Every structure is written in structure tokens, then in C-alpha cells.
Amino acid sequence: MKEFIIKRTLHIIPVLLGLSILIFALSRIMPGDSIRLKLGPEATQQQIEAMEEEMGLNDPLPVQYWNYMKGAFQGDMGMSLQSNRNVAIDIFETFPATFELIIIAMAISIAIGVPLGVISAVRKDKWEDHSTRIVALSGIALPKFWVAIMLQIVFAYWFSLLPVVGRGEIAPTTITGLRLLDSLITLNFDAFITSVKHIILPSIALSIATTAQIMRLTRSNMLNQLNKDYILAARSYGLPKGMIVYKYMLKNAFASTLTIIGLSFGALLGNAFLVEAVFGWPGMAQYGVQGVIYKDYNAIVGVTLVIGVAFAVANLIVDVLYGILDPRIKYDS
Amino acid sequence: MSVKSEALLEIKGLKVNFKSFEGTAQVINGVSLKVNKGEVISLVGESGCGKSVTVRSILGLVPTPPAQFTNGDITFEGQSLLGLSEKEWQKIRGKGISMIFQDPMTALNPVFTIGQHLIDVYMWQGKRNTLFTSMKEKRELRKKGRARAIEILEKMRIPDPEGILERYPIELSGGMRQRIIIALALIHTPKLLIADEPGTALDVSVQDQILIELKRLVEMEGISMIFITHNLGVARMISDRVYVMYAGEVVEEATTQSLFSQSYHPYTQGLLSSIPKLNGQMGDGIDGRIPDFLNPPQGCRFYDRCSERMDHCSLTPPKLQTLSDGRKVSCHLFAEEVVGIHG
Ligand SMILES: Nc1ncnc2c1ncn2[C@@H]1O[C@H](COP(=O)(O)OP(=O)(O)O)[C@@H](O)[C@H]1O
Ligand SMILES: [Mg+2]
Numbered sequence: 001m002k003e004f005i006i007k008r009t010l011h012i013i014p015v016l017l018g019l020s021i022l023i024f025a026l027s028r029i030m031p032g033d034s035i036r037l038k039l040g041p042e043a044t045q046q047q048i049e050a051m052e053e054e055m056g057l058n059d060p061l062p063v064q065y066w067n068y069m070k071g072a073f074q075g076d077m078g079m080s081l082q083s084n085r086n087v088a089i090d091i092f093e094t095f096p097a098t099f100e101l102i103i104i105a106m107a108i109s110i111a112i113g114v115p116l117g118v119i120s121a122v123r124k125d126k127w128e129d130h131s132t133r134i135v136a137l138s139g140i141a142l143p144k145f146w147v148a149i150m151l152q153i154v155f156a157y158w159f160s161l162l163p164v165v166g167r168g169e170i171a172p173t174t175i176t177g178l179r180l181l182d183s184l185i186t187l188n189f190d191a192f193i194t195s196v197k198h199i200i201l202p203s204i205a206l207s208i209a210t211t212a213q214i215m216r217l218t219r220s221n222m223l224n225q226l227n228k229d230y231i232l233a234a235r236s237y238g239l240p241k242g243m244i245v246y247k248y249m250l251k252n253a254f255a256s257t258l259t260i261i262g263l264s265f266g267a268l269l270g271n272a273f274l275v276e277a278v279f280g281w282p283g284m285a286q287y288g289v290q291g292v293i294y295k296d297y298n299a300i301v302g303v304t305l306v307i308g309v310a311f312a313v314a315n316l317i318v319d320v321l322y323g324i325l326d327p328r329i330k331y332d333s
Numbered sequence: 334m335s336v337k338s339e340a341l342l343e344i345k346g347l348k349v350n351f352k353s354f355e356g357t358a359q360v361i362n363g364v365s366l367k368v369n370k371g372e373v374i375s376l377v378g379e380s381g382c383g384k385s386v387t388v389r390s391i392l393g394l395v396p397t398p399p400a401q402f403t404n405g406d407i408t409f410e411g412q413s414l415l416g417l418s419e420k421e422w423q424k425i426r427g428k429g430i431s432m433i434f435q436d437p438m439t440a441l442n443p444v445f446t447i448g449q450h451l452i453d454v455y456m457w458q459g460k461r462n463t464l465f466t467s468m469k470e471k472r473e474l475r476k477k478g479r480a481r482a483i484e485i486l487e488k489m490r491i492p493d494p495e496g497i498l499e500r501y502p503i504e505l506s507g508g509m510r511q512r513i514i515i516a517l518a519l520i521h522t523p524k525l526l527i528a529d530e531p532g533t534a535l536d537v538s539v540q541d542q543i544l545i546e547l548k549r550l551v552e553m554e555g556i557s558m559i560f561i562t563h564n565l566g567v568a569r570m571i572s573d574r575v576y577v578m579y580a581g582e583v584v585e586e587a588t589t590q591s592l593f594s595q596s597y598h599p600y601t602q603g604l605l606s607s608i609p610k611l612n613g614q615m616g617d618g619i620d621g622r623i624p625d626f627l628n629p630p631q632g633c634r635f636y637d638r639c640s641e642r643m644d645h646c647s648l649t650p651p652k653l654q655t656l657s658d659g660r661k662v663s664c665h666l667f668a669e670e671v672v673g674i675h676g
Contacts, residue, residue, distance in 0.1 A: 229439035236392050236434075237517060238427030238458040241419065247453075251444045326444050327501040 001323070004330045008319050012312045019308040023301055024065045055079070068301070078298030082290055087302040090287060095306060096177025097167060098276070098283035102268045104180075104199055105207035110261065113211040114254065117218025122245055124223065132215065139212030144271050148205035148278040155201060162201050165280030168194035202279040206271055210264045217260050221253035228252075255325040262318035266311045340408075341557050342368040342391065342430075342525055347405035349386055349581075351626075352398060358626035361386055362581040362634070363405070365653070368525060373551065373558045375568035375589075377604065378578035381623050384561045385435075387578070388527045390415075391559075392432055393422040409525070420461065427458040431518040432527040433547075436534050437510035441502035447513050448498030451482035455520050485516045488553075489546060508532075508539040515547060519554070526551060526558045533563075544571060565601075566608045569593055577601045580623050580634040583653060586661040597662045599639050633665065641666060 039047055052058055055078070056067060071077060077087035120132040156164040172183035172191040180199070183191035225231055226249075234244050273285035284303055291299030323329045349361035361383050368374050376384050389395045391407055393414065407414045409429060417425075434440035441450065455478035456471075457463055466474075479498070486494035489512055502510055511532050518526060528547065532540035548571055551558050560571050568575050568589065575592050577585040577600065585598040596602050603619035621638035630636055632647040639646065646665050653663040 229434055229436060230442040232394060233432075233434050233440045233514070233517075234442070236394060236426055236432045237454040238423045238425070238431075239453065240423065240457055240461055240463055243453070243457055243463050248442055248445070252442070255444060328443055328503050331503055 004323050023304045077302040080299045081296040087298045094284040094287045100178045104203040108207040109210040113214030114218050117215040120219045121222035136212040136215045139208045145274045151201045168198040170194040202275050206275045217257050221256045225249040258318050258322045262315040265314040269307050339370050340367050341370045343408045345406050348403045350401045356627045360581050360626050366576050368557050373572045375572035375575045376561045377568050382578045383581040424459040428521045430525040431523040433518045433531045435530045437507050452478035455481050507535045526556050529561045565604050584663045598664050599641050
């Protein structure tokens with residue numbers, strides 16, 4: 001097992017290296033003149049050249065990359081043109097909000113998607129199956145921002161149950177930046193309740209498509225299990241039906257579902273900016289989008305790198321879990 | 334052995350159809366067979382003859398739909414099985430009757446250890462709800478299950494039983510997996526064991542070892558067995574009586590001894606000639622294939638392939654009848670009356 005984990009971990013190093021080179025190169029090739037944007041229309045040629053020199057934009061690309069990576073490892077990701085601060089600081093402040101949102105959305109997706117998928121498979125072609133599948137299909141088809149706005153209208157404006165924007169006024173002392181976790185660690189229950197209330201709608205809005213996908217995949221994986229010899233064998237031993245479904249079939253089905261969970265993590269990161277925009281969630285996805293609009297190279301590179309690393313790490317975790325759930329994986333690699 | 338002993342399992346006139354878009358496949362067409370206490374019978378026939386469907390019917394494992402049980406009955410210890418609810422089946426499966434599956438590569442769940450397989454079957458066979466059992470009770474059951482699992486593995490002469498319990502199926506050889514599958518079927522010492530071509534997927538030598546082991550265990554524990562094979566040679570080695578099946582029908586039934594001293598049905602004779610000869614030559618076998626179950630022949634189902642067919646064979650299906658020497662065969666060659674008319 002240890003060997004398997006180490007091997008998988010080593011696998012992501014070249015991935016990350018390639019990722020950083022690719023992103024860096026792309027950002028430097030992107031059209032548009034960020035210096036002009038930054039200095040305004042009145043800037044003189046000297047000012048522009050001085051700024052370019054200062055930011056190292058005249059060095060050859062490999063040198064720029066080397067300097068960038070050297071800085072990044074020391075916590076210096078370059079100045080952000082939006083905030084005039086080190087990009088690392090901006091990311092450090094905004095990443096936990098996005099991360100918290102995504103984790104909760106993922107938890108919701110699994111908690112709802114897997115049981116619904118199981119029910120749908122067990123009750124195949126019955127009304128339970130049809131209704132869950134219709135709901136799932138709508139979940140995939142409906143635009144995220146529309147779902148987000150509808151949730152706001154229904155739960156915030158009509159019923160005044162939940163807040164519309166932000167992460168809440170009452171914030172716990174920052175430890176990890178994940179407010180739910182921080183408020184629990186510091187036993188600040190007011191902050192915890194505020195944080196829960198604020199995260200419910202955005203995380204639901206974010207989770208819907210993933211929930212639907214996990215549900216559909218769990219359903220088909222469960223149905224696939226039905227024709228397996230070992231399931232017929234389990235029945236022939238006189239094992240209870242519930243045990244066959246929730247233990248013998250689900251463990252196999254869930255192992256296959258795990259792969260999509262790793263990939264969904266990327267989709268969640270991608271969708272997060274829409275949800276963050278609608279709910280005024282001060283997250284990194286919004287920061288990244290702003291970066292694109294302002295041609296803020298350093299911010300773009302920084303955010304994309306963090307997303308890439310997060311994605312790679314999420315998939316590493318999924319891979320390892322997969323190996324734990326299904327021993328065949330270890331032998332294949 | 335005694336002539337009429339007590340029946341443990343009896344199948345009478347079983348008919349099973351499979352419905353699909355193409356039509357109704359009349360797969361099992363009036364099969365009757367009987368297993369007495371302590372007896373080992375073989376069910377022999379080519380692949381696709383309906384052997385698996387017949388024995389899976391005994392455990393209620395044939396999915397309805399697509400299957401339809403249109404006729405006949407199955408009784409186990411005098412109790413009729415076909416009308417049972419899933420819960421009642423569950424009590425019988427694994428304890429009264431259990432089954433060894435054909436393919437050791439697919440019959441074990443890849444994500445559970447051998448120990449989990451064996452202990453679960455020990456703990457939960459016939460039980461309904463596993464959620465409301467107290468932790469203490471579960472712990473005790475698990476302990477007993479583990480002890481029983483080790484005991485059965487030892488009985489099967491499997492080296493290092495404790496170590497095997499921690500292994501996943503993928504870590505074991507085909508032969509070892511087949512032994513585990515046998516252990517799973519025997520853990521509650523059933524009264525009737527159904528072995529559906531065990532080890533066919535394995536090396537001949539491994540397969541032989543396993544069969545010898547299986548026969549020894551069944552005799553030792555006094556378990557009755559239905560043994561399925563497409564190989565008459567294996568049937569000869571293992572069973573007291575033989576049922577020869579062709580295209581969903583029993584065509585001949587005899588004690589092993591009498592069948593091998595003389596077989597009556599042309600199909601049985603064909604099967605016998607396809608056993609590889611001692612000089613290494615392959616037997617002749619039988620040309621042709623099993624008829625389409627969607628459109629079975631109007632007369633004898635073996636007509637197309639029969640070396641001794643007569644005109645009326647294609648018109649009227651033969652019936653399984655008892656001959657004057659006590660043997661049972663389903664063929665017009667042995668029907669005095671019909672032969673008489675044409676004679
Ligand atoms: N679930 C099923 N649905 C439709 N047809 C089936 C099903 N199970 C078995 N059959 C048909 O029944 C016939 C006999 O199969 P089987 O009992 O597996 O043969 P054997 O075990 O003798 O090789 C085959 O033609 C097969 O197509
Ligand atoms: Mg078969």
C-alpha cells in the first residue's frame with residue numbers, strides 16, 4: 001500500500017512541472033498590453049519601458065519562468081496589477097473561501113448523488129427511478145447561474161430564510177481560513193451558524209450538476225453490478241438483499257464512481273466563479289476572472305497554478321482511495 | 334446401493350421459457366430429476382443445454398422476467414420451492430441447498446477479502462436485517478465465523494488458512510479461488526450441494542485435484558450433490574447416477590455403472606465417443622448444433638443430429654419411458670409401439 005501511494009505521488013511531479021511551464025508560457029503569449037492598461041492612456045513611452053524592465057518582461061522567456069518559479073517557492077508570485085499586492089497574498093486570502101465552497105459542494109454531491117443513484121438502480125424502471133432521473137437530467141441541463149439566482153429568489157427573497165451574499169459578518173479568528181472549521185476549532189458557535197447559513201445556497205447551487213452526474217454514474221455502475229457472477233453467488237449463499245446491495249454492490253460501484261469525483265473537482269473549480277459572482281463570495285475564482293479581464297498576468301498564472309495543483313492533489317487522493325477500495329488497481333499499476 | 338431411498342430433491346416436469354423481443358425461447362422442456370439423500374448425481378450435456386438454468390431454478394436464481402415457469406414443480410424435503418418468497422428462499426440458500434459457481438475468476442467479489450466473504454456468509458446467511466444486531470453480538474458472531482472459516486479451510490487442506498483470510502481474490506491462483514468458492518458453499522454444511530461445472534476454466538490437473546477433494550468432502554460430510562459437467566468422463570468419476578440432458582430435456586437416466594457399460598440414447602453414445610481416447614486421439618463427437626429454442630423442432634429435439642433418425646422422429650416428440658430393464662430413455666428407437674406401427 002505504502003509503495004502504491006508513493007508511486008502515485010511521484011506521478012504528479014511531472015504533471016505539475018508541465019502544468020507550470022504550460023501556464024507560464026500561455027500567459028506570456030496572451031495578447032493585450034497589461035502595462036498600458038495599468039499605467040493608463042497618459043503613460044509615456046519611458047514609463048512603460050521602465051515598468052517593463054522592472055517586471056522583468058524584457059528577459060528571455062526561460063529566464064522569466066525560472067525567476068517566477070524561484071519566487072513562487074519563496075512565496076513571491078509577482079505583483080498583481082489589480083491589487084498592487086503580491087499575488088501570493090491575494091491567493092492566500094481568497095483560496096480558503098473557494099476551497100470551503102467546493103468541499104461543501106462535493107460533500108453535498110456525494111451525500112445526495114450516491115444514495116439517489118442506488119435507489120434509482122434498485123428501483124429500476126419504477127417511479128422512483130424515473131423521477132430521480134428527470135431531476136438529474138434537469139440538474140445537468142439547467143444553467144448554473146440561473147439555478148443560483150432561483151435559489152436566491154426562493155430562499156432569500158420570498159422566504160427570507162437564508163442570506164443572499166457574502167460569507168457573513170461574524171467571522172471566526174482565522175486559522176485555516178475555512179470558516180466552518182475555524183469556528184469549530186475556536187468554539188465560536190455564532191460564527192459557525194452564520195457561516196453555515198451563508199454557505200448553504202452557494203454550495204447547493206454549485207453542487208447540483210455534480211450531484212446529478214454522480215447520481216447517474218452510481219446508477220449505471222450499480223446496474224452493471226447486477227449481472228456480475230459474484231452478486232448471483234452472494235444471493236446463492238442466502239445473504240440478505242440489503243447487504244448485497246449496500247455492501248457487495250455499492251463498494252464496487254462506488255470505487256468506479258470515485259474517478260468521476262476526482263474529475264468533478266475540476267468542474268467545480270471551473271463553475272465556482274459563476275456561483276461566487278452571483279453570491280458575492282469572496283473567493284479565488286472571482287479573483288482569477290478579474291485577472292483575465294485586467295490582463296493581470298501574475299494573477300492569472302498564480303490562480304491557474306493553484307487550481308492545477310489542487311486538481312492534481314484531488315486526483316491523487318482519489319487514486320489512493322480507489323486503490324484502498326479496489327485492490328485490483330494496485331496490481332494493475 | 335438401495336433401489337428406492339428417500340428423495341431429498343425432486344424436480345417434476347419443469348418447463349422454463351425466456352421471453353424476449355425475438356419471441357419465447359422454450360429452454361427447459363419438461364425436466365424431471367431426483368436426488369436421494371447421500372447421493373451424487375451428474376447432469377451431463379453440451380454447453381447451452383439448459384443445465385445451469387435447471388439448477389439455478391432450484392435456488393430461485395433465474396430472473397423472472399425474462400424467465401417464466403410455465404409448468405412443473407421443485408420440491409426439497411417435501412416442501413415445494415417454486416412459490417417461495419425471496420425471504421423464504423434466503424433461508425434455504427446456503428444452508429439447505431448451496432451452489433458452487435463455474436468460473437473462479439468471476440464468482441468472488443474483487444473488493445472484499447476471502448475472510449470477509451466467508452465470515453459474512455457464516456454470519457448473515459438466512460438473516461434479514463443486519464442493522465439491528467448489537468455490536469456485541471456481531472463481534473461474537475464474527476469470532477465464531479472466523480473460527481469456522483479456518484476450520485473449513487483446514488478441512489480442505491488449504492495451507493495457511495489464517496493468511497488466506499486476509500487475501501483478496503486477485504492475490505490467489507485460479508485453483509485456490511475455486512477452493513474458496515467451494516468453502517463458501519460448504520460453510521453451513523448444506524444438505525444439497527450443486528456444483529455447476531466447477532473448475533472447467535482451470536488446468537486439467539488442477540481441476541482433477543479439486544474434483545477429488547470435492548468428492549472426499551461431500552462423502553465425509555454426507556452431503557448430496559448435483560454435479561454438472563459436459564464431460565462424461567468426469568461424471569463417471571464422481572457420481573452414482575447420471576442424467577443426460579439435451580436441448581432442455583432429459584434424454585437418458587441411468588446409474589453410472591449401467592450407463593457406461595451400455596448407453597442407449599444416440600446422443601449419449603455421441604457424447605461417449607467424444608471423450609478423448611487413451612491413445613490421445615480426439616473422439617468423433619457429434620456434428621451440428623443445439624436447435625434454436627425460439628423455434629424448437631416439432632418432433633424430437635435431437636432429430637437433426639441423430640445418426641439413427643427415422644421419419645416419424647421429426648413429427649412426434651419422444652417421451653422419457655422406463656424400459657423393461659429399469660433404464661430410462663427418451664427415444665423412439667426404444668418405443669415398442671411406434672416401432673411396431675412402422676415395422
Ligand atoms: N437470463 C436469461 N435470459 C435469456 N436466456 C437465457 C437466460 N439464461 C439462460 N438462457 C438461455 O438458456 C439456454 C441454456 O443456458 P444454460 O442453462 O446456461 O446452458 P448450460 O448451463 O447447459 O450451458 C441458453 O440458450 C441461454 O441462452
Ligand atoms: Mg452452464
